[in-house]
Amino acid sequence: xxxxxxxxxxxxFFCLSISLNALAxxxxxxxxxxxxxxxxxxxxTLTFYSYKEIKEYLTQSTHTLYENGFISxxxxxxxxxxxxxxxxxxxxxxxxxxxxxxxxxxxxxxxxKKFVTINLKAKNIFEFEKTKQLLKEINxxxxxxxxxxxxxxxxxxxxxxxTLSATIFIEANQKRSIDSLVINGYKKFPxxxxxxxxxxxxxxxxxxxxxxxxxxxLNTLAFTSVNRPAEVLFNPKKTIVYLYLDKVIAxxxxxxxxxxxDEESGNLVxxxxxxxxxxxxxxxGEEIALTYKSDSEEQRLFKINVKLPYLFKxxxxxxxxxxxxxxxxxxxxTEQKIGFSYAFSPSIESLLGYKKIESADLNxxxxxxxxxxxxxxxxxxxxxxxxxxxxxxxxxLKTQIIFNAEIGNRKQGNTNQLKVGLSAxxxxxxxxxxxIYLANNAQFFSSNNYLPNELYRLGGILSIRGFExxxxxxSLFNVINTEYRxxxxxNIYAHSIIDFAFIDNQAxxxxxxxxxxxSDNLTSFGLGFGMLTKAGLFKLNYAxxxxxxxxxxxxxxxxHISLTxxx
Numbered sequence: 001x002x003x004x005x006x007x008x009x010x011x012x013f014f015c016l017s018i019s020l021n022a023l024a025x026x027x028x029x030x031x032x033x034x035x036x037x038x039x040x041x042x043x044x045t046l047t048f049y050s051y052k053e054i055k056e057y058l059t060q061s062t063h064t065l066y067e068n069g070f071i072s073x074x075x076x077x078x079x080x081x082x083x084x085x086x087x088x089x090x091x092x093x094x095x096x097x098x099x100x101x102x103x104x105x106x107x108x109x110x111x112x113k114k115f116v117t118i119n120l121k122a123k124n125i126f127e128f129e130k131t132k133q134l135l136k137e138i139n140x141x142x143x144x145x146x147x148x149x150x151x152x153x154x155x156x157x158x159x160x161x162x163t164l165s166a167t168i169f170i171e172a173n174q175k176r177s178i179d180s181l182v183i184n185g186y187k188k189f190p191x192x193x194x195x196x197x198x199x200x201x202x203x204x205x206x207x208x209x210x211x212x213x214x215x216x217x218l219n220t221l222a223f224t225s226v227n228r229p230a231e232v233l234f235n236p237k238k239t240i241v242y243l244y245l246d247k248v249i250a251x252x253x254x255x256x257x258x259x260x261x262d263e264e265s266g267n268l269v270x271x272x273x274x275x276x277x278x279x280x281x282x283x284x285g286e287e288i289a290l291t292y293k294s295d296s297e298e299q300r301l302f303k304i305n306v307k308l309p310y311l312f313k314x315x316x317x318x319x320x321x322x323x324x325x326x327x328x329x330x331x332x333x334t335e336q337k338i339g340f341s342y343a344f345s346p347s348i349e350s351l352l353g354y355k356k357i358e359s360a361d362l363n364x365x366x367x368x369x370x371x372x373x374x375x376x377x378x379x380x381x382x383x384x385x386x387x388x389x390x391x392x393x394x395x396x397l398k399t400q401i402i403f404n405a406e407i408g409n410r411k412q413g414n415t416n417q418l419k420v421g422l423s424a425x426x427x428x429x430x431x432x433x434x435x436i437y438l439a440n441n442a443q444f445f446s447s448n449n450y451l452p453n454e455l456y457r458l459g460g461i462l463s464i465r466g467f468e469x470x471x472x473x474x475s476l477f478n479v480i481n482t483e484y485r486x487x488x489x490x491n492i493y494a495h496s497i498i499d500f501a502f503i504d505n506q507a508x509x510x511x512x513x514x515x516x517x518x519s520d521n522l523t524s525f526g527l528g529f530g531m532l533t534k535a536g537l538f539k540l541n542y543a544x545x546x547x548x549x550x551x552x553x554x555x556x557x558x559x560h561i562s563l564t565x566x567x
Contacts (some may be wrong), residue, residue, distance in 0.1 A: 466545030
C-alpha cells in the first residue's frame with residue numbers, strides 16, 4: 001500500500017515537471033513580424049510574444065501614421081510563413097503636411113485669436129501633425145467658456161497635393177453656470193472669501209481651467225488649505241461644485257532677543273520684541289496684529305491693528321489701528337487711524353482713511369531746553385497694495401508693493417504737511433535651493449519746519465539691520481535690504497545680509513540752532529539662518545552696521561534671535 005502511494009507520488013511530480021517545462025517553453029516562444037514597406041529596400045523585423053501583440057502593434061502604428069499625415073496608410077493582414085514568422089505589407093502613400101479649415105471664420109473670435117501664433121501661410125492653415133492638438137485645444141476653449149459637453153468633428157475631407165481641406169463641425173450644448181456651491185471639510189469657511197478673494201460664485205459660467213486656478217488661489221490664504229481638487233456634478237438642470245477645504249492654524253507668536261553692548265558701561269544689554277497675530281479665530285477671516293517692543297534706549301512701543309474683511313459680503317474691509325510710542329524722559333506719541341479698503345482683486349487693494357497723531361514733550365528738567373514739542377496733527381491717508389503670496393512656510397510672501405500718501409495739517413503753527421512712501425520686496429527664485437531677496441523702502445516727509453518727535457523712526461531687524469531699534473530719525477530715507485538665500489532642505493535655509501540706507505534729517509540739531517542734523521549713508525552686513533521646527537520658525541541674524549560717524553567695530557555687532565510659533 002505504501003509502495004503504491006509512493007509510485008503515484010513520483011509519477012505526479014514527473015508529470016508536473018513536464019507541464020512546467022512546457023509552459024516555460026511556451027512563454028519564451030517568440031514571434032517575428034517582417035514589415036515589407038513599398039519604396040523601401042530594407043525590411044523591418046519586429047519581435048513579439050503573442051499574435052495579440054502583433055495585432056495591437058499594427059492598430060497603434062496605423063493611428064500614429066494617420067496623425068503624422070499618412071492618412072491613407074494601411075497594413076495588409078499578417079501572413080504566417082512558418083510557426084514563428086509573419087509578414088505584412090505597409091503602404092504609406094502620399095503624406096499630408098497641412099490642414100486647411102474652410103469654415104474657420106465660424107469659430108468665435110476668442111478661439112481664433114488663440115491660434116494666431118501657430119497658423120501657417122494663412123489664418124486657416126495649420127501643420128497636419130498638430131491636428132489632434134488643435135481639436136483638443138478648441139474643445140478645451142469651449143469647455144472653459146461654459147460648454148463642457150461640446151463636440152468637434154472634421155467633415156467633407158478632400159486632399160490636394162500635400163494639403164487636406166475640411167470643414168469643422170461643432171455640436172454645442174447649452175452653456176453651464178454654477179448653480180450651487182458645497183464646501184466639505186471646513187464647514188464654517190467664511191463664504192465672502194469664495195466670491196471676493198477666489199472669484200468663485202453662483203451664477204458664473206462654468207469654466208474648467210478657471211475653476212482650477214480659483215481653487216488654487218484659496219491655498220494662498222493663511223487659514224485654509226485645499227486638500228483635493230474641486231469636483232463638479234452635472235445634473236440635467238443644475239451644476240454643483242464641491243470644494244474640499246481644511247482649516248489651518250494661522251495664529252502666530254513672534255519674538256526675538258537682541259544682544260548689544262552699552263557704550264558707556266560696556267555691559268551686555270538685552271532688547272525685546274513681541275508680536276502676536278490672531279487670524280480667523282471667529283471664522284470671519286479677521287486679522288488682529290499686536291506688537292510690543294522694549295529696548296535698551298528705554299523705548300516702549302505698543303501697536304494694535306485690526307482688519308475686518310469683506311463687510312456685507314462686499315470686497316470692502318474696515319481697518320483700524322492704535323500706536324503708542326514712548327521714549328523715557330523725552331517724548332511720547334499716540335497715533336490713531338481708521339479707514340476702509342477695497343479689494344479690486346486678490347492681489348490689489350486700495351485704502352482710504354483718516355489718521356490723528358498726538359505727541360507730548362516729557363522733558364521735566366528745567367535746566368535742559370528740549371527740542372521736542374507738544375503737537376497735534378491730522379491726516380487723510382491713502383494706500384495701494386499689491387501682494388502675491390505663495391504656499392510656503394519659510395517664504396510665504398513672494399511679491400509686495402505698497403504705495404502710500406498722506407496729506408494733513410499740524411495745528412502748532414498751522415503747518416501743512418505731506419508724506420509719500422513706496423516700499424517693495426521680491427523673492428527671485430533662481431532654482432529649487434537658491435533665491436535672492438530684495439526689498440526697498442523709501443519715505444518722504446515734507447513740511448515747512450520739522451519737530452524731532454514727528455520724524456520717521458528706523459533701525460533694527462525690520463528696517464536696516466545692525467543698528468539699534470528706532471535709533472535713527474529721518475524726514476527722508478531710503479533703505480535697501482538684500483539677502484542671498486540657500487535652502488539646505490524644506491525646513492532650513494541660510495542667508496547673507498547686506499543693507500544700504502540713505503537718511504536725511506531736517507529737524508534742528510539743538511534747541512538754540514536751526515541748523516538741520518543733515519544726511520548720512522549707512523551700510524550693514526552679516527549672516528543669518530532660519531529653521532522650521534515643531535515650535536515654529538526660528539531665525540538668527542548677526543549684523544554689523546557702519547556709517548560716517550560709526551566705524552566698524554565687532555563690539556557694535558547686533559545678534560537678533562526670533563521664533564515665530566503657530567498655535
